[in-house]
Amino acid sequence: MAEFVQLLFNGLVTGSILAMAAVGVSLVYGVLRLVNFAAGDFMTLGAFIAVFLSISKGLPLIFSVIVAILGICLLGLALDWLLWKRLRENKAGTLALFLVATGVALILRQSILMIFSSGSRKFAINETATFGFLGAQIATSQLIVLLLATSAIITLGLFMAKSTIGKDMRAFSDNASLAAVSGINVNKVVRYVWIINGILSALAGIFQGMVQGRFDSTMGWTLLLPIFAAVVLGTIGDAYGALLGGMTLGLVMEMSTWHIFFGGIPSSYKPVVAFATLGIVLLVKPEGLLGVKARSI
Protein backbone atom coordinates (compact mmCIF):
# COMPACT_ATOMS: atom_id res chain seq x y z
CA MET A 1 0.00 0.00 0.00
CA ALA A 2 2.77 2.41 0.96
CA GLU A 3 4.54 1.64 -2.28
CA PHE A 4 1.34 2.20 -4.23
CA VAL A 5 0.74 5.61 -2.65
CA GLN A 6 4.35 6.56 -3.25
CA LEU A 7 4.24 5.58 -6.92
CA LEU A 8 0.83 7.17 -7.44
CA PHE A 9 2.20 10.40 -6.06
CA ASN A 10 5.38 10.21 -8.16
CA GLY A 11 3.19 9.49 -11.17
CA LEU A 12 1.06 12.56 -10.54
CA VAL A 13 4.16 14.75 -10.27
CA THR A 14 5.80 13.34 -13.42
CA GLY A 15 2.45 13.42 -15.19
CA SER A 16 1.76 17.06 -14.41
CA ILE A 17 5.20 18.13 -15.63
CA LEU A 18 4.84 16.03 -18.78
CA ALA A 19 1.36 17.41 -19.33
CA MET A 20 2.54 21.03 -19.12
CA ALA A 21 5.32 20.47 -21.64
CA ALA A 22 3.08 18.37 -23.88
CA VAL A 23 0.42 21.09 -24.07
CA GLY A 24 3.08 23.51 -25.29
CA VAL A 25 4.27 21.12 -27.99
CA SER A 26 0.70 20.29 -28.98
CA LEU A 27 -0.35 23.95 -29.26
CA VAL A 28 2.68 24.77 -31.40
CA TYR A 29 1.87 21.82 -33.65
CA GLY A 30 -1.84 22.59 -33.79
CA VAL A 31 -1.40 26.18 -34.92
CA LEU A 32 1.95 26.12 -36.74
CA ARG A 33 2.11 22.48 -37.94
CA LEU A 34 5.58 22.47 -36.42
CA VAL A 35 6.93 19.51 -34.44
CA ASN A 36 9.06 21.41 -31.98
CA PHE A 37 12.18 19.30 -31.46
CA ALA A 38 13.63 22.13 -29.44
CA ALA A 39 10.87 21.84 -26.79
CA GLY A 40 13.12 19.85 -24.46
CA ASP A 41 15.90 22.38 -24.80
CA PHE A 42 13.47 25.24 -24.12
CA MET A 43 12.78 23.49 -20.79
CA THR A 44 16.47 23.00 -20.04
CA LEU A 45 17.25 26.61 -20.87
CA GLY A 46 14.43 27.83 -18.61
CA ALA A 47 15.76 25.78 -15.72
CA PHE A 48 19.34 26.94 -16.34
CA ILE A 49 18.38 30.63 -16.46
CA ALA A 50 16.42 30.30 -13.21
CA VAL A 51 19.18 28.38 -11.43
CA PHE A 52 21.84 30.78 -12.73
CA LEU A 53 20.01 33.86 -11.45
CA SER A 54 18.95 32.36 -8.13
CA ILE A 55 22.14 30.49 -7.21
CA SER A 56 25.02 32.23 -8.99
CA LYS A 57 23.60 35.75 -8.80
CA GLY A 58 21.78 35.30 -5.48
CA LEU A 59 18.50 36.79 -6.73
CA PRO A 60 15.17 35.71 -5.19
CA LEU A 61 13.81 32.47 -6.66
CA ILE A 62 10.45 33.95 -7.71
CA PHE A 63 12.20 36.75 -9.59
CA SER A 64 14.55 34.26 -11.29
CA VAL A 65 11.62 32.10 -12.37
CA ILE A 66 9.82 35.11 -13.86
CA VAL A 67 12.93 36.15 -15.78
CA ALA A 68 13.34 32.57 -17.05
CA ILE A 69 9.73 32.52 -18.26
CA LEU A 70 10.15 35.88 -20.00
CA GLY A 71 13.37 34.64 -21.57
CA ILE A 72 11.77 31.52 -23.05
CA CYS A 73 8.75 33.50 -24.31
CA LEU A 74 11.10 35.96 -26.03
CA LEU A 75 13.16 33.10 -27.46
CA GLY A 76 10.02 31.57 -28.96
CA LEU A 77 8.90 34.88 -30.46
CA ALA A 78 12.38 35.65 -31.79
CA LEU A 79 12.71 32.23 -33.43
CA ASP A 80 9.30 32.66 -35.00
CA TRP A 81 10.30 35.98 -36.45
CA LEU A 82 13.70 34.70 -37.61
CA LEU A 83 12.78 31.25 -38.90
CA TRP A 84 9.26 29.91 -38.70
CA LYS A 85 7.63 32.96 -40.27
CA ARG A 86 9.94 32.71 -43.27
CA LEU A 87 9.37 28.98 -43.60
CA ARG A 88 5.60 29.53 -43.48
CA GLU A 89 5.91 32.13 -46.21
CA ASN A 90 8.07 29.74 -48.25
CA LYS A 91 5.42 27.05 -47.79
CA ALA A 92 8.16 24.76 -46.49
CA GLY A 93 7.40 21.05 -46.29
CA THR A 94 7.43 18.80 -43.25
CA LEU A 95 11.04 17.82 -43.82
CA ALA A 96 12.28 21.42 -43.84
CA LEU A 97 10.38 22.19 -40.63
CA PHE A 98 11.73 19.04 -38.96
CA LEU A 99 15.31 19.75 -39.91
CA VAL A 100 15.24 23.42 -38.94
CA ALA A 101 13.69 22.50 -35.58
CA THR A 102 16.48 19.98 -35.05
CA GLY A 103 19.06 22.59 -36.00
CA VAL A 104 17.55 24.94 -33.40
CA ALA A 105 17.62 22.17 -30.79
CA LEU A 106 21.29 21.43 -31.50
CA ILE A 107 22.26 25.10 -31.32
CA LEU A 108 20.32 25.65 -28.09
CA ARG A 109 21.83 22.62 -26.36
CA GLN A 110 25.37 23.52 -27.38
CA SER A 111 24.79 27.14 -26.35
CA ILE A 112 23.66 25.99 -22.89
CA LEU A 113 26.85 23.91 -22.61
CA MET A 114 28.96 26.80 -23.81
CA ILE A 115 27.44 29.51 -21.64
CA PHE A 116 26.79 27.57 -18.44
CA SER A 117 29.49 24.83 -18.86
CA SER A 118 28.75 21.14 -18.64
CA GLY A 119 28.44 20.61 -14.86
CA SER A 120 25.17 19.66 -13.21
CA ARG A 121 23.03 22.22 -11.37
CA LYS A 122 20.74 22.27 -8.38
CA PHE A 123 18.13 24.66 -7.03
CA ALA A 124 18.52 25.84 -3.43
CA ILE A 125 15.75 23.62 -2.16
CA ASN A 126 15.93 20.68 0.20
CA GLU A 127 14.52 17.83 -1.87
CA THR A 128 15.25 15.31 0.90
CA ALA A 129 12.73 16.86 3.32
CA THR A 130 9.80 14.43 3.49
CA PHE A 131 6.61 13.86 5.43
CA GLY A 132 4.71 10.65 6.04
CA PHE A 133 1.42 10.11 4.22
CA LEU A 134 -0.47 6.78 4.38
CA GLY A 135 2.82 5.03 5.11
CA ALA A 136 4.62 6.63 2.14
CA GLN A 137 7.39 9.21 2.36
CA ILE A 138 6.42 12.19 0.24
CA ALA A 139 9.00 14.89 -0.55
CA THR A 140 7.76 18.36 0.34
CA SER A 141 9.32 19.78 -2.84
CA GLN A 142 7.34 17.26 -4.90
CA LEU A 143 4.09 18.26 -3.20
CA ILE A 144 4.77 21.95 -3.86
CA VAL A 145 5.61 21.24 -7.50
CA LEU A 146 2.47 19.15 -7.88
CA LEU A 147 0.28 21.91 -6.44
CA LEU A 148 1.88 24.60 -8.60
CA ALA A 149 1.75 22.48 -11.75
CA THR A 150 -1.89 21.57 -11.14
CA SER A 151 -2.86 25.21 -10.70
CA ALA A 152 -0.95 26.13 -13.85
CA ILE A 153 -2.78 23.39 -15.75
CA ILE A 154 -6.20 24.45 -14.43
CA THR A 155 -5.49 28.11 -15.28
CA LEU A 156 -4.47 27.05 -18.78
CA GLY A 157 -7.55 24.87 -19.19
CA LEU A 158 -9.82 27.77 -18.20
CA PHE A 159 -7.90 30.13 -20.48
CA MET A 160 -8.28 27.79 -23.45
CA ALA A 161 -11.97 27.23 -22.75
CA LYS A 162 -13.14 30.74 -21.87
CA SER A 163 -10.90 33.43 -23.37
CA THR A 164 -11.31 34.64 -26.93
CA ILE A 165 -7.70 33.95 -27.78
CA GLY A 166 -8.00 30.44 -26.37
CA LYS A 167 -11.03 29.80 -28.55
CA ASP A 168 -9.19 31.27 -31.54
CA MET A 169 -6.32 28.88 -30.92
CA ARG A 170 -8.57 25.85 -30.78
CA ALA A 171 -10.37 27.00 -33.90
CA PHE A 172 -7.01 27.33 -35.61
CA SER A 173 -5.91 23.83 -34.60
CA ASP A 174 -9.15 22.38 -35.91
CA ASN A 175 -9.14 24.05 -39.28
CA ALA A 176 -6.59 26.75 -40.07
CA SER A 177 -8.06 28.04 -43.32
CA LEU A 178 -11.61 28.17 -41.95
CA ALA A 179 -10.33 30.08 -38.91
CA ALA A 180 -8.44 32.55 -41.09
CA VAL A 181 -11.47 33.10 -43.33
CA SER A 182 -13.68 33.84 -40.36
CA GLY A 183 -11.45 36.77 -39.46
CA ILE A 184 -9.16 35.41 -36.74
CA ASN A 185 -5.91 37.35 -36.59
CA VAL A 186 -3.30 34.76 -37.52
CA ASN A 187 -0.28 36.68 -36.28
CA LYS A 188 -1.90 37.36 -32.93
CA VAL A 189 -2.70 33.66 -32.44
CA VAL A 190 0.87 32.69 -33.37
CA ARG A 191 2.29 35.21 -30.89
CA TYR A 192 0.09 33.89 -28.10
CA VAL A 193 1.06 30.31 -28.91
CA TRP A 194 4.75 31.13 -28.40
CA ILE A 195 4.02 33.03 -25.20
CA ILE A 196 1.97 30.18 -23.73
CA ASN A 197 4.56 27.68 -24.91
CA GLY A 198 7.28 29.78 -23.26
CA ILE A 199 5.46 29.93 -19.93
CA LEU A 200 4.69 26.21 -19.96
CA SER A 201 8.11 24.98 -21.05
CA ALA A 202 10.05 27.27 -18.70
CA LEU A 203 7.86 26.21 -15.76
CA ALA A 204 8.00 22.53 -16.72
CA GLY A 205 11.79 22.72 -16.96
CA ILE A 206 12.14 24.46 -13.61
CA PHE A 207 9.74 22.03 -11.91
CA GLN A 208 11.54 19.04 -13.38
CA GLY A 209 14.85 20.47 -12.19
CA MET A 210 13.45 20.89 -8.69
CA VAL A 211 11.96 17.40 -8.49
CA GLN A 212 15.06 15.78 -9.98
CA GLY A 213 17.45 17.51 -7.58
CA ARG A 214 20.52 17.69 -9.80
CA PHE A 215 20.12 18.26 -13.53
CA ASP A 216 22.36 18.95 -16.53
CA SER A 217 22.03 20.11 -20.12
CA THR A 218 20.50 16.80 -21.29
CA MET A 219 17.48 17.04 -18.95
CA GLY A 220 15.09 18.35 -21.57
CA TRP A 221 16.20 16.01 -24.33
CA THR A 222 15.66 12.99 -22.04
CA LEU A 223 12.13 14.22 -21.40
CA LEU A 224 11.41 15.06 -25.02
CA LEU A 225 10.50 11.51 -25.99
CA PRO A 226 7.93 10.98 -23.23
CA ILE A 227 6.58 14.45 -24.10
CA PHE A 228 6.18 13.50 -27.74
CA ALA A 229 4.59 10.24 -26.66
CA ALA A 230 2.11 12.21 -24.56
CA VAL A 231 1.32 14.54 -27.45
CA VAL A 232 0.71 11.70 -29.88
CA LEU A 233 -1.19 9.66 -27.29
CA GLY A 234 -3.63 12.51 -26.76
CA THR A 235 -4.03 13.17 -30.52
CA ILE A 236 -1.43 15.51 -31.96
CA GLY A 237 -2.52 19.16 -31.96
CA ASP A 238 -5.22 18.72 -29.29
CA ALA A 239 -4.30 20.64 -26.10
CA TYR A 240 -6.71 18.79 -23.81
CA GLY A 241 -5.56 15.50 -25.31
CA ALA A 242 -1.96 16.43 -24.49
CA LEU A 243 -2.96 17.04 -20.85
CA LEU A 244 -4.63 13.67 -20.68
CA GLY A 245 -1.73 11.98 -22.48
CA GLY A 246 0.85 13.55 -20.16
CA MET A 247 -0.96 12.55 -16.98
CA THR A 248 -1.59 9.02 -18.30
CA LEU A 249 2.04 8.47 -19.28
CA GLY A 250 3.36 9.97 -16.04
CA LEU A 251 1.24 7.52 -14.05
CA VAL A 252 2.04 4.56 -16.28
CA MET A 253 5.79 5.28 -16.24
CA GLU A 254 5.97 5.48 -12.45
CA MET A 255 3.53 2.64 -11.82
CA SER A 256 5.52 0.32 -14.10
CA THR A 257 8.25 0.16 -11.46
CA TRP A 258 5.77 -1.30 -8.94
CA HIS A 259 6.92 -4.78 -7.87
CA ILE A 260 3.64 -6.50 -8.78
CA PHE A 261 4.40 -5.91 -12.49
CA PHE A 262 6.98 -8.62 -13.28
CA GLY A 263 8.81 -7.68 -10.09
CA GLY A 264 8.90 -4.03 -11.17
CA ILE A 265 10.32 -2.85 -14.49
CA PRO A 266 13.75 -1.19 -13.96
CA SER A 267 13.33 2.57 -13.79
CA SER A 268 15.85 3.13 -16.61
CA TYR A 269 13.21 1.63 -18.92
CA LYS A 270 10.64 4.35 -18.17
CA PRO A 271 10.91 5.99 -21.62
CA VAL A 272 10.50 2.55 -23.19
CA VAL A 273 7.38 1.97 -21.10
CA ALA A 274 6.02 5.33 -22.27
CA PHE A 275 6.40 4.35 -25.89
CA ALA A 276 5.16 0.82 -25.42
CA THR A 277 1.99 2.35 -23.96
CA LEU A 278 1.75 4.69 -26.92
CA GLY A 279 2.26 1.79 -29.32
CA ILE A 280 -0.52 -0.25 -27.75
CA VAL A 281 -2.95 2.69 -27.76
CA LEU A 282 -2.14 3.56 -31.37
CA LEU A 283 -2.69 -0.03 -32.48
CA VAL A 284 -6.20 0.06 -30.99
CA LYS A 285 -7.00 3.69 -31.75
CA PRO A 286 -4.62 5.11 -34.42
CA GLU A 287 -6.03 8.62 -34.07
CA GLY A 288 -5.03 8.97 -30.40
CA LEU A 289 -7.09 9.05 -27.23
CA LEU A 290 -9.29 12.05 -28.05
CA GLY A 291 -9.03 11.83 -31.83
CA VAL A 292 -11.92 11.51 -34.21
CA LYS A 293 -11.50 8.96 -36.96
CA ALA A 294 -10.80 10.77 -40.21
CA ARG A 295 -13.52 9.95 -42.66
CA SER A 296 -12.21 9.08 -46.08
CA ILE A 297 -14.18 10.13 -49.11
Added chain:
Amino acid sequence: MNAFVQPGFWIFVLLMAGIYCIFALGLQVQYGLGGILNFGHVAMMALSSYTMAILVITYNWNLYLACFAGVVMAGLGGAFLGLTTLRLRGDYFSIVSIAFSEIVRYIIHNSDHLTGGAQGSLNIPSTRGFASYTDQFNKVLINIQGKIKPIFGSFASRDMALLLIVWLSAIILLICMSFIQRTSWARVLRATREDDDVPASLGKNVFLFRLSAVILGSVVGGIAGIYWALEFSILDPADFQTIVTFFAWMVIILGGATRVKGVPLGALFFGFLYAGTRFFQFPPFTWFDSVQRAYLRIMIIGFVLIFLMLKRPQGIFGKRAEMVLE
Protein backbone atom coordinates in the same frame (compact mmCIF):
# COMPACT_ATOMS: atom_id res chain seq x y z
CA MET B 1 47.39 22.41 -37.01
CA ASN B 2 49.27 19.11 -37.14
CA ALA B 3 46.40 16.87 -38.15
CA PHE B 4 45.59 19.28 -40.95
CA VAL B 5 48.59 18.18 -42.98
CA GLN B 6 48.50 14.51 -42.00
CA PRO B 7 47.21 12.34 -44.83
CA GLY B 8 46.07 9.73 -42.28
CA PHE B 9 43.49 12.15 -40.94
CA TRP B 10 42.08 12.91 -44.37
CA ILE B 11 41.93 9.20 -45.17
CA PHE B 12 39.83 8.83 -42.03
CA VAL B 13 37.57 11.69 -43.15
CA LEU B 14 37.08 10.09 -46.56
CA LEU B 15 36.40 6.73 -44.94
CA MET B 16 33.75 8.21 -42.66
CA ALA B 17 32.23 10.02 -45.65
CA GLY B 18 31.94 6.62 -47.34
CA ILE B 19 30.16 5.11 -44.34
CA TYR B 20 27.82 8.11 -44.18
CA CYS B 21 27.23 7.77 -47.90
CA ILE B 22 26.00 4.17 -47.48
CA PHE B 23 24.03 5.09 -44.38
CA ALA B 24 22.34 8.01 -46.12
CA LEU B 25 21.59 5.90 -49.21
CA GLY B 26 19.28 3.85 -46.98
CA LEU B 27 17.38 6.99 -46.01
CA GLN B 28 17.38 8.20 -49.59
CA VAL B 29 15.49 5.10 -50.72
CA GLN B 30 12.81 5.85 -48.16
CA TYR B 31 12.54 9.60 -48.63
CA GLY B 32 13.52 10.09 -52.25
CA LEU B 33 11.14 7.42 -53.50
CA GLY B 34 8.42 7.04 -50.90
CA GLY B 35 8.54 10.42 -49.19
CA ILE B 36 8.87 8.58 -45.88
CA LEU B 37 10.36 10.76 -43.15
CA ASN B 38 12.29 8.26 -41.06
CA PHE B 39 14.13 9.85 -38.14
CA GLY B 40 15.10 6.61 -36.47
CA HIS B 41 17.51 5.38 -39.12
CA VAL B 42 20.46 5.19 -36.72
CA ALA B 43 18.72 2.27 -34.98
CA MET B 44 19.48 0.10 -38.02
CA MET B 45 23.17 0.82 -37.62
CA ALA B 46 22.98 -0.02 -33.92
CA LEU B 47 21.06 -3.24 -34.58
CA SER B 48 23.37 -4.58 -37.27
CA SER B 49 26.64 -3.69 -35.54
CA TYR B 50 25.62 -4.99 -32.14
CA THR B 51 24.11 -8.19 -33.57
CA MET B 52 27.34 -8.83 -35.44
CA ALA B 53 29.53 -8.09 -32.40
CA ILE B 54 27.49 -10.27 -30.05
CA LEU B 55 27.40 -13.20 -32.46
CA VAL B 56 31.16 -13.07 -32.99
CA ILE B 57 32.19 -12.41 -29.40
CA THR B 58 29.70 -14.43 -27.36
CA TYR B 59 28.76 -17.16 -29.82
CA ASN B 60 32.03 -17.45 -31.77
CA TRP B 61 30.31 -17.11 -35.12
CA ASN B 62 32.21 -16.68 -38.34
CA LEU B 63 32.56 -12.93 -38.95
CA TYR B 64 30.97 -12.91 -42.41
CA LEU B 65 28.02 -14.98 -41.29
CA ALA B 66 27.63 -12.62 -38.34
CA CYS B 67 27.78 -9.57 -40.64
CA PHE B 68 25.06 -11.11 -42.76
CA ALA B 69 22.98 -11.83 -39.64
CA GLY B 70 23.53 -8.24 -38.52
CA VAL B 71 22.22 -6.85 -41.80
CA VAL B 72 19.25 -9.22 -41.64
CA MET B 73 18.60 -7.97 -38.10
CA ALA B 74 18.56 -4.38 -39.39
CA GLY B 75 16.04 -5.46 -42.04
CA LEU B 76 13.91 -7.08 -39.35
CA GLY B 77 14.17 -3.88 -37.30
CA GLY B 78 12.90 -1.95 -40.31
CA ALA B 79 10.08 -4.45 -40.77
CA PHE B 80 9.09 -4.10 -37.12
CA LEU B 81 9.19 -0.30 -37.33
CA GLY B 82 7.19 -0.30 -40.55
CA LEU B 83 4.60 -2.88 -39.51
CA THR B 84 3.83 -1.16 -36.23
CA THR B 85 3.90 2.48 -37.28
CA LEU B 86 3.71 2.93 -41.04
CA ARG B 87 -0.07 2.99 -41.02
CA LEU B 88 0.14 6.19 -38.99
CA ARG B 89 0.06 9.63 -40.56
CA GLY B 90 3.35 11.18 -41.69
CA ASP B 91 4.10 13.28 -38.58
CA TYR B 92 3.19 10.43 -36.27
CA PHE B 93 5.51 8.10 -38.11
CA SER B 94 8.43 10.53 -37.84
CA ILE B 95 7.98 10.98 -34.10
CA VAL B 96 7.56 7.27 -33.44
CA SER B 97 10.59 6.45 -35.58
CA ILE B 98 12.78 8.69 -33.40
CA ALA B 99 11.37 6.91 -30.39
CA PHE B 100 12.21 3.57 -31.97
CA SER B 101 15.87 4.49 -32.35
CA GLU B 102 16.07 5.88 -28.84
CA ILE B 103 14.42 2.76 -27.42
CA VAL B 104 16.91 0.55 -29.24
CA ARG B 105 19.67 2.64 -27.72
CA TYR B 106 18.13 2.50 -24.22
CA ILE B 107 17.84 -1.27 -24.43
CA ILE B 108 21.44 -1.66 -25.62
CA HIS B 109 22.56 0.73 -22.91
CA ASN B 110 20.76 -1.17 -20.17
CA SER B 111 21.23 -4.83 -21.19
CA ASP B 112 24.64 -5.37 -19.61
CA HIS B 113 24.66 -9.14 -19.93
CA LEU B 114 23.97 -9.12 -23.65
CA THR B 115 25.43 -5.93 -25.09
CA GLY B 116 27.95 -4.84 -22.49
CA GLY B 117 25.69 -1.94 -21.50
CA ALA B 118 27.18 1.49 -20.97
CA GLN B 119 30.73 0.14 -21.17
CA GLY B 120 30.26 -0.78 -24.80
CA SER B 121 31.25 -3.85 -26.76
CA LEU B 122 34.40 -4.44 -24.69
CA ASN B 123 32.08 -5.69 -21.98
CA ILE B 124 30.18 -8.19 -24.14
CA PRO B 125 30.45 -11.59 -22.41
CA SER B 126 33.06 -13.69 -24.18
CA THR B 127 34.13 -17.30 -23.79
CA ARG B 128 37.62 -16.50 -25.00
CA GLY B 129 38.26 -13.91 -22.33
CA PHE B 130 38.57 -10.87 -24.60
CA ALA B 131 35.84 -9.10 -26.49
CA SER B 132 37.08 -8.38 -29.99
CA TYR B 133 35.18 -8.98 -33.21
CA THR B 134 37.69 -7.62 -35.70
CA ASP B 135 40.44 -10.29 -35.52
CA GLN B 136 39.29 -12.15 -38.60
CA PHE B 137 38.71 -8.94 -40.56
CA ASN B 138 42.05 -7.38 -39.58
CA LYS B 139 43.84 -10.24 -41.36
CA VAL B 140 41.95 -9.38 -44.54
CA LEU B 141 42.84 -5.72 -44.14
CA ILE B 142 46.52 -6.51 -43.59
CA ASN B 143 46.40 -8.63 -46.72
CA ILE B 144 44.90 -5.73 -48.69
CA GLN B 145 47.43 -3.33 -47.18
CA GLY B 146 50.19 -5.55 -48.60
CA LYS B 147 48.58 -5.55 -52.03
CA ILE B 148 48.08 -1.76 -52.25
CA LYS B 149 51.50 -0.91 -50.82
CA PRO B 150 53.09 -0.54 -54.29
CA ILE B 151 50.39 1.96 -55.29
CA PHE B 152 49.86 4.03 -52.13
CA GLY B 153 53.25 3.62 -50.46
CA SER B 154 53.23 4.88 -46.91
CA PHE B 155 49.53 5.78 -47.11
CA ALA B 156 48.60 2.08 -47.24
CA SER B 157 47.22 2.05 -43.70
CA ARG B 158 44.39 0.00 -42.17
CA ASP B 159 42.04 2.95 -42.81
CA MET B 160 43.16 3.11 -46.44
CA ALA B 161 42.36 -0.57 -46.98
CA LEU B 162 38.96 -0.18 -45.35
CA LEU B 163 38.38 3.03 -47.29
CA LEU B 164 38.72 1.14 -50.56
CA ILE B 165 36.28 -1.55 -49.41
CA VAL B 166 33.76 1.00 -48.12
CA TRP B 167 33.77 3.18 -51.22
CA LEU B 168 33.66 0.13 -53.47
CA SER B 169 30.55 -1.03 -51.60
CA ALA B 170 29.13 2.47 -51.76
CA ILE B 171 29.57 2.59 -55.53
CA ILE B 172 28.03 -0.87 -55.98
CA LEU B 173 25.07 0.16 -53.81
CA LEU B 174 24.75 3.44 -55.74
CA ILE B 175 24.56 1.54 -59.01
CA CYS B 176 21.97 -0.83 -57.55
CA MET B 177 19.92 2.10 -56.28
CA SER B 178 20.06 3.94 -59.61
CA PHE B 179 18.88 0.72 -61.22
CA ILE B 180 16.06 0.34 -58.70
CA GLN B 181 14.95 3.92 -59.46
CA ARG B 182 13.92 2.80 -62.93
CA THR B 183 11.84 -0.19 -61.85
CA SER B 184 8.05 -0.19 -61.73
CA TRP B 185 8.33 -0.68 -57.97
CA ALA B 186 10.02 2.73 -57.69
CA ARG B 187 7.41 4.35 -59.95
CA VAL B 188 4.58 3.14 -57.73
CA LEU B 189 6.45 4.39 -54.65
CA ARG B 190 6.91 7.79 -56.25
CA ALA B 191 3.20 7.89 -56.91
CA THR B 192 2.47 7.12 -53.25
CA ARG B 193 4.63 10.05 -52.29
CA GLU B 194 2.19 12.46 -53.89
CA ASP B 195 -1.07 10.74 -53.12
CA ASP B 196 -2.31 7.46 -51.64
CA ASP B 197 -5.57 7.14 -53.50
CA VAL B 198 -4.40 7.00 -57.09
CA PRO B 199 -2.02 4.03 -56.68
CA ALA B 200 -4.57 2.37 -54.40
CA SER B 201 -7.26 2.73 -57.05
CA LEU B 202 -4.91 0.96 -59.48
CA GLY B 203 -4.87 -2.03 -57.16
CA LYS B 204 -1.50 -1.31 -55.57
CA ASN B 205 -1.13 -2.07 -51.89
CA VAL B 206 0.35 1.25 -50.78
CA PHE B 207 1.24 -0.08 -47.33
CA LEU B 208 3.28 -2.98 -48.73
CA PHE B 209 5.18 -0.69 -51.09
CA ARG B 210 6.06 1.66 -48.23
CA LEU B 211 6.98 -1.25 -45.96
CA SER B 212 9.32 -2.72 -48.55
CA ALA B 213 10.97 0.69 -49.00
CA VAL B 214 11.55 0.95 -45.24
CA ILE B 215 12.98 -2.58 -45.11
CA LEU B 216 15.27 -2.00 -48.09
CA GLY B 217 16.50 1.28 -46.58
CA SER B 218 17.07 -0.42 -43.23
CA VAL B 219 19.14 -3.16 -44.82
CA VAL B 220 21.35 -0.54 -46.49
CA GLY B 221 21.60 1.32 -43.18
CA GLY B 222 22.57 -1.98 -41.56
CA ILE B 223 25.46 -2.40 -44.01
CA ALA B 224 26.73 1.03 -42.94
CA GLY B 225 26.52 -0.17 -39.33
CA ILE B 226 28.77 -3.13 -40.09
CA TYR B 227 31.43 -0.88 -41.62
CA TRP B 228 31.11 1.49 -38.69
CA ALA B 229 31.75 -1.39 -36.29
CA LEU B 230 34.70 -2.65 -38.34
CA GLU B 231 36.31 0.78 -38.51
CA PHE B 232 36.15 1.53 -34.78
CA SER B 233 36.72 -2.05 -33.49
CA ILE B 234 34.62 -1.11 -30.47
CA LEU B 235 30.98 -0.14 -30.03
CA ASP B 236 29.42 2.21 -27.54
CA PRO B 237 25.67 2.88 -27.17
CA ALA B 238 26.48 6.60 -27.24
CA ASP B 239 27.64 6.22 -30.87
CA PHE B 240 24.06 5.68 -31.94
CA GLN B 241 22.37 8.84 -30.79
CA THR B 242 19.62 10.48 -32.79
CA ILE B 243 22.02 13.14 -34.03
CA VAL B 244 23.62 10.54 -36.34
CA THR B 245 20.31 10.22 -38.18
CA PHE B 246 20.33 13.97 -38.68
CA PHE B 247 23.85 13.80 -40.08
CA ALA B 248 22.44 11.43 -42.70
CA TRP B 249 19.57 13.82 -43.40
CA MET B 250 22.10 16.56 -43.88
CA VAL B 251 24.01 14.40 -46.37
CA ILE B 252 20.79 13.86 -48.31
CA ILE B 253 19.80 17.52 -48.27
CA LEU B 254 23.28 18.65 -49.29
CA GLY B 255 23.21 16.20 -52.17
CA GLY B 256 19.78 17.29 -53.37
CA ALA B 257 17.03 15.36 -51.66
CA THR B 258 15.60 13.39 -54.55
CA ARG B 259 18.79 12.45 -56.35
CA VAL B 260 20.65 9.23 -55.64
CA LYS B 261 23.77 10.51 -57.37
CA GLY B 262 23.84 13.48 -55.02
CA VAL B 263 24.32 11.27 -51.96
CA PRO B 264 28.09 10.64 -52.36
CA LEU B 265 28.66 14.33 -53.08
CA GLY B 266 26.61 15.24 -50.02
CA ALA B 267 28.54 12.71 -47.93
CA LEU B 268 31.91 14.11 -49.03
CA PHE B 269 30.74 17.65 -48.42
CA PHE B 270 29.43 16.73 -45.00
CA GLY B 271 32.57 14.75 -44.12
CA PHE B 272 34.83 17.69 -44.86
CA LEU B 273 32.52 20.18 -43.20
CA TYR B 274 32.34 18.12 -40.01
CA ALA B 275 36.04 17.34 -39.93
CA GLY B 276 37.13 20.70 -41.28
CA THR B 277 35.59 22.56 -38.36
CA ARG B 278 38.37 21.02 -36.23
CA PHE B 279 40.81 23.40 -37.86
CA PHE B 280 39.16 26.69 -37.04
CA GLN B 281 42.36 27.91 -35.38
CA PHE B 282 41.76 31.57 -36.15
CA PRO B 283 39.61 34.31 -34.60
CA PRO B 284 36.77 34.35 -33.70
CA PHE B 285 37.17 30.64 -32.97
CA THR B 286 40.36 31.07 -30.94
CA TRP B 287 38.33 33.06 -28.38
CA PHE B 288 36.97 29.72 -27.23
CA ASP B 289 38.88 26.91 -25.54
CA SER B 290 39.03 23.44 -27.06
CA VAL B 291 36.01 22.11 -25.12
CA GLN B 292 33.90 25.04 -26.28
CA ARG B 293 35.08 24.55 -29.83
CA ALA B 294 33.74 20.99 -29.69
CA TYR B 295 30.32 22.45 -28.84
CA LEU B 296 30.78 24.99 -31.61
CA ARG B 297 31.24 22.22 -34.19
CA ILE B 298 27.80 20.79 -33.49
CA MET B 299 26.36 24.31 -33.51
CA ILE B 300 27.81 24.91 -36.95
CA ILE B 301 26.05 21.75 -38.18
CA GLY B 302 22.83 23.23 -36.78
CA PHE B 303 23.43 26.57 -38.50
CA VAL B 304 24.20 24.93 -41.84
CA LEU B 305 21.05 22.83 -41.59
CA ILE B 306 18.91 25.90 -40.89
CA PHE B 307 20.59 27.99 -43.56
CA LEU B 308 20.16 25.29 -46.19
CA MET B 309 16.49 24.84 -45.38
CA LEU B 310 15.84 28.56 -45.54
CA LYS B 311 17.89 29.43 -48.60
CA ARG B 312 18.36 26.27 -50.64
CA PRO B 313 15.86 23.60 -49.59
CA GLN B 314 16.69 21.66 -52.74
CA GLY B 315 20.29 21.21 -51.55
CA ILE B 316 23.51 22.29 -53.15
CA PHE B 317 23.25 19.88 -56.04
CA GLY B 318 19.47 19.48 -56.18
CA LYS B 319 16.81 20.73 -58.51
CA ARG B 320 14.20 23.02 -57.05
CA ALA B 321 11.46 21.71 -59.29
CA GLU B 322 11.64 18.28 -57.66
CA MET B 323 11.15 19.70 -54.19
CA VAL B 324 8.30 22.16 -54.52
CA LEU B 325 5.78 19.52 -55.56
CA GLU B 326 4.99 18.95 -51.88
